[in-house]
Structure formats: C-alpha cells, structure tokens
Amino acid sequence: MILAFATAIITHLVIPVVFLVWLWRGVGKNRLEWLLNVLIVLFYSVHIFLSGRWDIFGYPLRYLLAIALIITLFKSLIQAKSLPLYPARKISRYFSLGVSGFIALFVLAPLVTYVPGGYSFSGESVELSFPLRNGVYYIAHGGNSPVLNHHNVDATQRYALDITKLNRLGTRATALYTASLTSYAIFEDTLYSPCNGTVSEAVDTFPDLIPPESDRENLAGNYILMQCQGADVVLAHLQKGSLVVQDGDNIQVGQAIAKIGNSGNTSEPHLHIHARRENTGASPLDGEGMAITFGEQFLVRNDLIFGP
Numbered sequence: 373m374i375l376a377f378a379t380a381i382i383t384h385l386v387i388p389v390v391f392l393v394w395l396w397r398g399v400g401k402n403r404l405e406w407l408l409n410v411l412i413v414l415f416y417s418v419h420i421f422l423s424g425r426w427d428i429f430g431y432p433l434r435y436l437l438a439i440a441l442i443i444t445l446f447k448s449l450i451q452a453k454s455l456p457l458y459p460a461r462k463i464s465r466y467f468s469l470g471v472s473g474f475i476a477l478f479v480l481a482p483l484v485t486y487v488p489g490g491y492s493f494s495g496e497s498v499e500l501s502f503p504l505r506n507g508v509y510y511i512a513h514g515g516n517s518p519v520l521n522h523h524n525v526d527a528t529q530r531y532a533l534d535i536t537k538l539n540r541l542g543t544r545a546t547a548l549y550t551a552s553l554t555s556y557a558i559f560e561d562t563l564y565s566p567c568n569g570t571v572s573e574a575v576d577t578f579p580d581l582i583p584p585e586s587d588r589e590n591l592a593g594n595y596i597l598m599q600c601q602g603a604d605v606v607l608a609h610l611q612k613g614s615l616v617v618q619d620g621d622n623i624q625v626g627q628a629i630a631k632i633g634n635s636g637n638t639s640e641p642h643l644h645i646h647a648r649r650e651n652t653g654a655s656p657l658d659g660e661g662m663a664i665t666f667g668e669q670f671l672v673r674n675d676l677i678f679g680p
C-alpha cells in the first residue's frame with residue numbers, strides 16, 4: 373500500500389510539477405529538440421489527466437495542473453520562436469534528440485492513444501439507476517481498459533465499477549490514506565436499489581475492516597445480488613448490519629437497501645458494482661460480464677455523478 377501511494381504521489385504530483393518547471397525554464401536549444409520535449413510533457417500530462425486517480429489528491433487539482441500546463445506551454449512557445457531550427461552538428465545533440473523522440477513517439481504516444489479505447493464497450497448492457505444520491509460521486513475504476521479499470525482483466529468483472537464520494541475539498545478522504553473509516557466520505561452512505569428487481573442473495577455477516585486490512589477469502593464481503601432486466605447485479609463491500617432486504621424480496625428502484633461499508637477484499641470504503649448475464653455463474657464473481665449504463669452513459673474513471 374505504501375508503494376502504491378508513493379507511486380501515485382510521484383506520477384500525479386512530482387512528475388507534472390517537474391515537467392512544468394522544465395517547460396518554464398526552456399526544454400530545447402533548437403526548435404526540433406523543443407518540439408520533441410514538449411510532446412513528452414504534453415503526452416504525459418494528457419495521460420495522467422485521463423487515467424489518474426484524482427479523488428486521492430483532489431479533483432480540482434486535475435484542472436489546476438491542466439491550466440498551469442496551458443499557460444506554461446504558451447510561454448514556452450514564445451521562447452521557442454528565437455531558437456534555431458536544427459541542432460548544431462554535434463553527435464551528443466543528435467543523441468539527446470533521438471532519446472527525446474523515442475520517449476515521445478514510441479513510449480508516451482502509444483500510452484495516450486490506448487486510453488480512449490476504454491470509453492466504449494462491446495456486447496449487451498443493462499441500464500440501471502445510479503444507486504447513490506447524497507453528494508458528488510467519483511468513478512475510481514470504470515471503463516473498458518486496464519489503464520482505467522483494474523477489474524478489466526477479469527472476464528466477469530471487466531465492466532465493474534468502484535465508486536467513491538468526494539468531500540468539499542474534492543478528495544475521497546480527509547487524508548491520503550487513513551485507518552479511520554469515517555474519514556472516507558462514502559462510508560455509511562445509503563445505497564439505493566438500481567432497478568426494479570428481486571434479491572437473489574443478501575449477505576450481511578462480515579465485519580467492516582480497518583484499512584489496510586482486507587478479507588481475501590470472502591472477496592465481496594457483505595453484498596446484495598439482484599436480478600434486474602435479464603442481468604444479475606452485484607453490489608459489494610456493504611456495511612455489516614446495514615442490509616434491509618433479504619433473499620426473495622421484490623425491490624423497487626430507488627428503495628434504500630443497505631449502507632456502504634468496508635467488508636471483504638477492499639482497501640478502503642467504496643461501492644463495487646458489476647453485472648453479469650442472468651444465471652450465468654455459480655458465485656456472484658463468476659459468469660458472463662455485462663456493461664452497465666446509467667442514464668445511457670457508460671461511466672469511466674474520473675467521471676463525476678452529482679446527487680440530486
């Protein structure tokens with residue numbers, strides 16, 4: 373966990389700031405070198421803007437860094453006008469050009485162009501009502517690409533969503549990572565039924581764990597499995613003792629059914645939701661995965677959903 377957060381700090385904060393300072397001070401001795409180095413900064417910035425976890429550091433920071441980049445690019449463009457077009461005939465200059473070109477065009481460009489593939493899905497989908505209503509919610513994992521959604525490598529959960537809630541600062545918790553469950557904005561939030569349907573399974577026995585503890589045996593923790601319009605919908609990591617439905621209940625869309633907790637294989641409080649084709653798996657985590665749409669929208673990382 374410490375390694376994951378250290379990596380997140382480096383990729384979301386340290387590298388963008390270092391790039392901004394580099395760009396501000398000048399990134400080339402000639403226009404060709406300038407262009408390749410600007411592409412490095414630009415491609416990296418677009419990638420972290422699209423695929424970064426901005427609920428950790430503050431959603432507004434995503435846009436502050438983007439604005440800072442635009443201003444710095446503008447300044448850099450003015451600086452570049454006075455540069456010679458090509459480098460002096462020195463081997464070392466051409467070597468650094470080659471390195472910049474390789475990083476920009478063969479490492480970062482493919483990384484950026486890979487992201488938009490995650491914004492669409494294939495096959496059938498189920499249309500649901502968004503099951504949280506009391507604030508601003510953030511898609512932490514969602515989309516059809518491992519870059520945007522850590523579930524995407526699993527056939528059943530390839531379109532699963534992990535949802536957090538943003539507090540007034542635009543972060544999901546009052547600290548980068550904390551053992552205090554109530555510090556996470558989504559903890560104990562009311563969960564509403566996403567459809568008119570029937571409860572197939574309702575499990576309410578596992579404790580809410582103190583981060584970073586997790587239960588590797590009971591992966592979904594407390595969960596509700598509902599049959600909705602030809603799909604089985606799984607809502608997982610619910611709070612112990614919070615379920616107000618049981619097996620066989622007929623539920624109306626928008627009906628309060630449980631509260632968000634931190635049970636099962638989870639690093640912190642959040643809602644996990646995924647759908648599979650009806651009756652295709654022996655356990656809630658098996659079966660033929662289906663995409664979910666809310667208001668006909670396929671949600672991906674960094675999408676926000678506003679409560680009423």
Ligand SMILES: [Zn+2]
Pocket residue numbers: 523532533534644645
């Ligand atoms: Zn999940």
